[in-house]
Amino acid sequence: MPLSRRLASLAATTTAVTAAVLTLAAFAACRAVREPALESRAVPDYSIEDFLATTVYTGASFTADGKALVVSSDRTGVFNAWLVPADGGEPSPLTESTTESILVQSCFPADDRILYESDQGGNELGHLYVRERDGSVRDLTPGENLKADFLAWAQDDRTFFVSTNERDARYFDLYEFAADGYERALLYRNESGFDAGPVSPDRRFVALLETRTDTDTDIHLLDRESGALRNLTAHKGEVFNDPQTFSADGRWLYYLSDEGAEFRYLVRMEIESGRREVIEKPEWDIEAAGLSKQGRYLWIAINADARTELRVYEAATMKPVRLPALPDAAITSVRFSRDETRAAFYVNGSRQPNDLYLLDLASGRARPLTRSLNPRIDPDDLVEGQPVRFRSFDNVDVPGILYKAHRAMAGAPAPALVWVHGGPGGQSRRTYSALVQYLANHGYVVFAINNRGSSGYGKTFYKLDDRRHGDTDLGDCVHSKKMLAATGYVDQSRIGIIGGSYGGYMVLAALAFRPDEFAVGVDIFGVSNWVRTLQSIPPYWESFRKALYQEIGDPATDEAYLRGISPLFHAGQIRRPLMVLQGANDPRVLKVESDEIVEAARANGAPVEYVVFDDEGHGFRKKENQQRGYSAVLAFLDQRLKATGAPPEPPVAAVPDAGAPAAQPASAAGTDTTAPTEAPGAEAGAAAGGR
Numbered sequence: 159m160p161l162s163r164r165l166a167s168l169a170a171t172t173t174a175v176t177a178a179v180l181t182l183a184a185f186a187a188c189r190a191v192r193e194p195a196l197e198s199r200a201v202p203d204y205s206i207e208d209f210l211a212t213t214v215y216t217g218a219s220f221t222a223d224g225k226a227l228v229v230s231s232d233r234t235g236v237f238n239a240w241l242v243p244a245d246g247g248e249p250s251p252l253t254e255s256t257t258e259s260i261l262v263q264s265c266f267p268a269d270d271r272i273l274y275e276s277d278q279g280g281n282e283l284g285h286l287y288v289r290e291r292d293g294s295v296r297d298l299t300p301g302e303n304l305k306a307d308f309l310a311w312a313q314d315d316r317t318f319f320v321s322t323n324e325r326d327a328r329y330f331d332l333y334e335f336a337a338d339g340y341e342r343a344l345l346y347r348n349e350s351g352f353d354a355g356p357v358s359p360d361r362r363f364v365a366l367l368e369t370r371t372d373t374d375t376d377i378h379l380l381d382r383e384s385g386a387l388r389n390l391t392a393h394k395g396e397v398f399n400d401p402q403t404f405s406a407d408g409r410w411l412y413y414l415s416d417e418g419a420e421f422r423y424l425v426r427m428e429i430e431s432g433r434r435e436v437i438e439k440p441e442w443d444i445e446a447a448g449l450s451k452q453g454r455y456l457w458i459a460i461n462a463d464a465r466t467e468l469r470v471y472e473a474a475t476m477k478p479v480r481l482p483a484l485p486d487a488a489i490t491s492v493r494f495s496r497d498e499t500r501a502a503f504y505v506n507g508s509r510q511p512n513d514l515y516l517l518d519l520a521s522g523r524a525r526p527l528t529r530s531l532n533p534r535i536d537p538d539d540l541v542e543g544q545p546v547r548f549r550s551f552d553n554v555d556v557p558g559i560l561y562k563a564h565r566a567m568a569g570a571p572a573p574a575l576v577w578v579h580g581g582p583g584g585q586s587r588r589t590y591s592a593l594v595q596y597l598a599n600h601g602y603v604v605f606a607i608n609n610r611g612s613s614g615y616g617k618t619f620y621k622l623d624d625r626r627h628g629d630t631d632l633g634d635c636v637h638s639k640k641m642l643a644a645t646g647y648v649d650q651s652r653i654g655i656i657g658g659s660y661g662g663y664m665v666l667a668a669l670a671f672r673p674d675e676f677a678v679g680v681d682i683f684g685v686s687n688w689v690r691t692l693q694s695i696p697p698y699w700e701s702f703r704k705a706l707y708q709e710i711g712d713p714a715t716d717e718a719y720l721r722g723i724s725p726l727f728h729a730g731q732i733r734r735p736l737m738v739l740q741g742a743n744d745p746r747v748l749k750v751e752s753d754e755i756v757e758a759a760r761a762n763g764a765p766v767e768y769v770v771f772d773d774e775g776h777g778f779r780k781k782e783n784q785q786r787g788y789s790a791v792l793a794f795l796d797q798r799l800k801a802t803g804a805p806p807e808p809p810v811a812a813v814p815d816a817g818a819p820a821a822q823p824a825s826a827a828g829t830d831t832t833a834p835t836e837a838p839g840a841e842a843g844a845a846a847g848g849r
Contacts, residue, residue, distance in 0.1 A: 201539040201564045204599050206788050209592045210781050211532040215512050218502045219265040219272070220244075220495045227493075227502055227527070228252065228272050229514060230262045235781040237261060239274055239289065242527050244500075244516055249528070252289065259779050263308040266337060267315035267496065273298075273308055279743040280775020282696070286320055288340070298340055303327065305698050313359035313406065319345070321354050328700035330354060332364065346380060351701040355401035359408045363429065365401035371705040372583060373617055377401050377413055379429070390427060393417060398617065402446065406453030412437070414444055420616040424458060437476075438469070443614065449473060450494035455501075455519070457492050461614045463545050464559060465588040466490045468503070480522035486510070486542060488588070502527075508561070509540035511590040539564070541598040543588045543606070548641035550610075554622070556634045557615060558607040559586055562647065563598045571649040573800050574603040574642050576635050576676070578657030578664040582627060582709065585614040593788055600792060601800065603648050605641075609634035609664075624709050628667040628723040635664060636675050651677070654799050656791075658682035659747060659776065666725035666755060669732045669764075678735045678798045680791055683747045683776060686726040686755035689713045696745050726751075729758035735765040735798040739787055741774035767794055 214237075217230045224244065231240045231249065237259035239252040252272065253260050263273040263286070270291050277284040285299045286306045299306035299322050306322040307330070316337055321330040325347075332346035332354040346354055346364050355365035355377070366378040366387075374396040379388045390411070391399040400414040402424075410426040423439035424447050438444060438458050445466070446459045456473040459466050468489040470479040481489060487507030494501045501517045511531050517524040531537065543559040550556045566572035575597065579586045586606035594604050608614065609631045611623030623631040635655060643650035655668050655676045662684015669679045685691045692713045695703065707713075711720045721727050736759055740752035749770070756768045769790050771783045778784055 199564050201599065204535055204539070204596070206596060206785050206792070208532055208534055209596050209599075209788070210785055211534065212511050212592060213528070213530045215504070215514055215528050215530055216491075217262045218491065218493050218504070218514060219262060220493065220500075220502065221265050222268055222270065224495050224497065224500070227514065227516075228262050228265050230260060230274075232779070232781055237779060239272060242514060244527070246525075246527065253295075257773070264311065264318070267311065268337070273318070275306075275308065277775070279773045280741050280777065280779070281743045282745050282775055296340075298335065299324070305330075309354065310356065312357070312361065319354075319357055323698050327697035330698065330701075332357075334361070345382065352378060353701055356403050356411075358404045358429075359406060363404070363408075363411075365404075365411060365413075367399075367401060369702045369705055371396065371708050372702070373398050373416075373621060375399050377411075379411070390432070391415065391417075396617075398422060403448050406449065406451075412447060412449070414447070416443075416617055420618060442467075443616075450498045450501075451496050452498055454498045455479065455494060459490070459492075461585075464557070464585060464608065464614055468492060470501070479519065482515075482517070482522070482524040489515075506589045508543040508559075508588055508590060509537045509595075511592075539599065540595050543594075545588065546641070548638060550634045550637045552630075552633075554610060554619075554634075556607065556609060556638070557612075558605055558638065559588055561594055561598045561604040561606070562645075563601050563603050565601055566603050566647040568646040571647055572601055572603050573652035573654070573677075573795070574605065574648045575680075575795075576638055576642075576653065576655045577604050577606040578609065578635060578655065578661035579606065579612065580657075580659035580661050581613075582611050582623060582631070582660045583613050583620065584660065585612045592784075593791070596788055596792065597795070600796075602795065603642065603645075605638055607635055607638050625711065625719075627710060628663070628671060628725075632664060632667050632671065635668060636672055639675070652799055654678040654680065654795065656680040656682070657684065659684065662747070663725070665736075666732075667723070669734055669736060669759075670725040670728040671731070673731045673733055676734060678737075678795065680737045680739075680794065681752070681755075682739045683741060683744055683752065684738075685747055686724060686729075686751045688720040688724045689717055691747060691751065692720065694748060726755055726758060729755060730762055732759045732762055732764045735767075735794070737767045737769070737791065737794045739769045739778075739791075740771070741776060741778060742770055742772045743775040746776045765798070 214232045215229050218227045220227055226244050227242045229240055229242055230237045236255055238255055239260050239262050240249040241252055242249045258276045261275045263275055265272050272289045274287050275284040283305050285297050286308055288296050288298055301324050304322055304324040306320055309319040309321060311318045317334045320333050320335055323330050325331055329348040329351060331348050333342045334345050335342045352366040352368050355367055357364050362382055364380040366380055368376045368378060375398055377390045377399050379390050397417045402412045404411055410428055412426045414422045415425050416422045422443040424437040424444050425434055426437055427434050440460050442460050442462045444458055445461045449456055453473055456471045458469045466488040484505055487505050487510045490504045490506055492501055492503040499519055501519060503515055504512045505515055506512050513530050514527045515524045516527055541561045543561050546560045547555045547557045563572050586608055597604055610619060611631050613620055639653050642648040642653060655665050657665050662681040665679040665681040666684050666686055668676050713720060738752045738756050740749055742749050756766050759766045769787060771778055774783055778787055
């Protein structure tokens, strides 16, 4: 799996071209920004308890008899496995964890056993477990300091595939487990840093992904009979390729590619002849594709302007399958029953948390199986995210999603927040975020910026921030303030910045490198020291370490540059109020990153609030922690942003518009030295961003 899909909360997708594509819809975007100013109405203030009474559902797998689906849900405050009847009715619990999140992977095809993953306190070292028919639990991947992932069931349902780095912490080997008895066999010993993809129905071929950079990948085909390894996508220049699935008869490999194009499209290759056929080539990135069990249906997920568009076809004829019309919402995470008569999927939108639906493929009728939104909350009181674009400091058009608080109006301009997603390379999506809705409900306008370097808008746009982090991407964030002020309903003296992971880095960069631009900053486990973060990345990221170094910098050769873009070494310039939230067990952005920036900013006299969660990692899943974190964020903003506003803006000439921090030695920069994480577009309950 390539870097963007591993690091961004949800996976990565499309990006826009410079020139014509970057200027597309500029005038329409301006209208989209201004029109909501005409609307303003009173809404009740919902409490944090109201928002967290909404239930999160994720993952779905049909039971062996097809009469129910097994999902993960935080109904009890911690994610557990729940059984959802297919004919309606209340979900019932299958597990009762009170500490660690249980994330359902699959039901067994022939009986009531389930596979799930779980780590320890958010350390991301997940093991694969089986819940037996009698309710007992068995760890299929025991050991210390290892990470295991369920990949898929074999075509005949007698075995399933698992990757684990138990042999070498850097590389994931591919194993096949027997459904009965769990005996395992090694299918692929990984000595090259490739990532295992789909396995052919006859188990002869394994598709492997080689990642050189996040936009330059190749698919290799391992023939397990001969031992031969063949590069299926050898190319010149930078081309993205990603294997998706084999056809049910094993004749074709379906994969994504952007060869000769700006956006990713779906191709299939005949294994024997190497012949290629383009299956679908939309005007946006295809982010994923797959086939139902016997290959009757082909599904394609398209990242259409930050919202997933699902297309389903009868694979043999490419005849479209009718899907329900769902205004202001997206269909995601489709799962087909083994008999291919029904499909389950989630519906999600800005005002619609994940709800599970069941579709009858013959009739096209769908019905909801869950009701996740707290019934105390009126959906009309929530805010619909509006896709907008603005022209940045160098005339690049930058997209984002604008959430206008209902009470914001020209006569009473509201405080605002620029929300930066995780990554780099992530994307804010038009999906439900309890934190965004909580802030909007309490009077804050939120702009979830997809600054240059975000996925979803073409590979040219995606690469615009390479080796320019904390520079041009930060310039986009700063310049978005002008767009917010131009709406007429935002108080330009009360604009703050908030973000998680890479977005947290952008918060710290803004306060350190552009110290007079934002009134406050809320950093959710952000990188403060790129040198240390890049030196301490988890060993199981080895397959794309070089890609990471190429995009951001290599600590062995670029230390001076990395110190120059690291807020820790420029903390002497931080003077605006700062809030930091951190999980103690975070393996991606170590707690020391937050400890040191907090200490340095406080030593500089800046007001700093620091919240640490001892039982969380890179993302806060437990509801009690979300309640504590969300409440603290709102209280901080009410005191530091809403009530007081910011000091007068300095003269424009005092700050260069591009906002580039100089890559200077620490001695020249001073002696001070990377929450609730439901970022827009991140799956509820998961990490706010990639890094």
